[in-house]
Amino acid sequence: xxxxxxxxxxxxxxxxxxxxxxxxxxxxxxxxxxxxxxxxxxxxxxxxxxxxxxxxxxxxxxxxxxxxxxxxxxxxxxxxxxxxxxxxxxxxxxxxxxxxxxxxxxxxxxxxxxxxxxxxxxxxxxxxxxxxxxxxxxxxxxxxxxxxxxxxxxxxxxxxxxxxxxxxxxxxxxxxxxxxxxxxxxxxxxxxxxxxxxxxxxxxxxxxxxxxxxxxxxxxxxxxxxxxxxxxxxxxxxxxxxxxxxxxxxxxxxxxxxxxxxxxxxxxxxxxxxxxxxxxxxxxxxxxxxxxxxxxxxxxxxxxxxxxxxxxxxxxxxxxxxxxxxxxxxxxxxxxxxxxxxxxxxxxxxxxxxxxxxxxxxxxxxxxxxxxxxxxxxxxxxxxxxxxxxxxxxxxxxxxxxxxxxxxxxxxxxxxxxxxxxxxxxxxxxxxxxxxxxxxxxxxxxxxxxxxxxxxxxxxxxx
DNA sequence: TAAATGTTGTC
DNA sequence: ACAACATTT
Numbered sequence: 084x085x086x087x088x089x090x091x092x093x094x095x096x097x098x099x100x101x102x103x104x105x106x107x108x109x110x111x112x113x114x115x116x117x118x119x120x121x122x123x124x125x126x127x128x129x130x131x132x133x134x135x136x137x138x139x140x141x142x143x144x145x146x147x148x149x150x151x152x153x154x155x156x157x158x159x160x161x162x163x164x165x166x167x168x169x170x171x172x173x174x175x176x177x178x179x180x181x182x183x184x185x186x187x188x189x190x191x192x193x194x195x196x197x198x199x200x201x202x203x204x205x206x207x208x209x210x211x212x213x214x215x216x217x218x219x220x221x222x223x224x225x226x227x228x229x230x231x232x233x234x235x236x237x238x239x240x241x242x243x244x245x246x247x248x249x250x251x252x253x254x255x256x257x258x259x260x261x262x263x264x265x266x267x268x269x270x271x272x273x274x275x276x277x278x279x280x281x282x283x284x285x286x287x288x289x290x291x292x293x294x295x296x297x298x299x300x301x302x303x304x305x306x307x308x309x310x311x312x313x314x315x316x317x318x319x320x321x322x323x324x325x326x327x328x329x330x331x332x333x334x335x336x337x338x339x340x341x342x343x344x345x346x347x348x349x350x351x352x353x354x355x356x357x358x359x360x361x362x363x364x365x366x367x368x369x370x371x372x373x374x375x376x377x378x379x380x381x382x383x384x385x386x387x388x389x390x391x392x393x394x395x396x397x398x399x400x401x402x403x404x405x406x407x408x409x410x411x412x413x414x415x416x417x418x419x420x421x422x423x424x425x426x427x428x429x430x431x432x433x434x435x436x437x438x439x440x441x442x443x444x445x446x447x448x449x450x451x452x453x454x455x456x457x458x459x460x461x462x463x464x465x466x467x468x469x470x471x472x473x474x475x476x477x478x479x480x481x482x483x484x485x486x487x488x489x490x491x492x493x494x495x496x497x498x499x500x501x502x503x504x505x506x507x508x509x510x511x512x513x514x515x516x517x518x519x520x521x522x523x524x525x526x527x528x529x530x531x532x533x534x535x536x537x538x539x540x541x542x543x544x545x546x
Numbered sequence: 547t548a549a550a551t552g553t554t555g556t557c
Numbered sequence: 558a559c560a561a562c563a564t565t566t
Binding site for chain 1: 547548549550
Binding site for chain 1: 558566
């Protein structure tokens with residue numbers, strides 16, 4: 084960080100699209116009088132992400148610009164390679180320092196190293212609540228199991244001093260900026276930090292109380308729906324944690340709050356894993372699982388993607404993803420288990436598909452979740468843990484609320500066949516206007532046989 | 547953050 | 558016959 088005050092600093096915005104509790108912005112404000120809020124449209128990232136995800140980003144940029152203008156400032160947008168853009172705006176504006184929030188991915192590290200080599204560049208924490216490398220075992224090695232990690236995480240948690248949004252920002256009047264790209268606003272995820280803060284507030288006042296139980300019910304409105312906001316830093320995870328923690332400490336019935344906080348810690352855990360073991364991006368965390376003999380049947384993969392596997396809860400999950408860019412966590416686990424175990428398709432195919440379709444496309448969490456499901460990862464479920472899509476369906480979507488929400492072709496089938504439509508006698512199929520094999524597919528595979536095959540295939544590579 | 551299968555206990 | 562519990566995958 085520059086020791087003495089400078090006149091102008093660039094606040095390079097990446098995954099911190101907010102004014103509240105923003106360490107990078109505050110670091111810039113501590114040394115500089117004039118701030119240039121800059122976002123760079125990096126084609127290397129944009130071309131690999133779904134239009135819907137980019138739309139969420141663009142809408143949030145628009146909201147950030149509005150919030151900045153209310154404070155006498157504005158957002159500047161450039162398009163191109165980050166280093167090129169930074170060098171030009173740095174010289175055009177005669178800025179003397181650049182501040183950004185540190186990001187954790189192989190791409191981000193390469194990018195940021197190149198910038199630091201050429202320009203006065205300072206990174207601040209802020210993506211996670213605690214810096215990923217700050218939590219280690221006594222022997223200095225990183226944790227690889229969640230539970231002891233979470234214990235250490237809680238024990239060494241420092242006091243969090245949240246940072247207020249600035250009330251006024253001074254910004255140079257004349258500097259080139261591209262317009263904020265226009266985009267289709269999302270119904271499910273309206274943009275802006277005020278929406279995110281309000282959503283957090285509502286969640287903590289209502290659903291969080293029963294979160295421990297209700298979060299497993301994909302048909303209920305029981306989760307916070309905050310993941311896209313966390314991913315782009317529209318909402319500060321430190322602030323969210325602190326508010327949940329305050330509620331947990333001031334209420335006797337705090338299980339729901341602790342359970343939600345635990346999900347925040349999972350996010351920290353997988354960011355830490357990615358940081359310490361970047362090879363997880365390439366393949367299995369544990370070497371022997373790169374040798375699984377997958378079937379990789381393209382036809383099965385397509386059916387999975389479209390949501391036509393014949394297992395209603397799996398298909399409902401995939402339709403929710405296709406239609407909204409988001410999927411409930413319970414169904415994420417179920418469709419992932421189905422892809423890896425029932426279809427014996429390489430989990431990386433699923434990882435890529437999720438990464439391309441989720442608005443909350445977080446590299447670390449997505450990779451961690453898939454490795455967990457596939458049983459190839461750090462804290463993975465044992466390989467023999469295979470979800471039964473029918474059991475899961477009956478347990479977590481008993482009334483079929485979620486199935487009905489996403490599979491209109493099953494609208495009229497009798498409740499007793501909702502989880503197993505293929506068991507409908509032909510006359511019932513005709514009565515309810517849902518012919519299996521015509522209006523809704525036959526199951527792609529027989530779960531019980533598929534399970535046997537998965538166990539056999541996994542057993543071959545187990546340590 | 548599971549499910550299937552086998553064993554024992556109860557009627 | 559069928560829970561409840563234990564073991565195996």
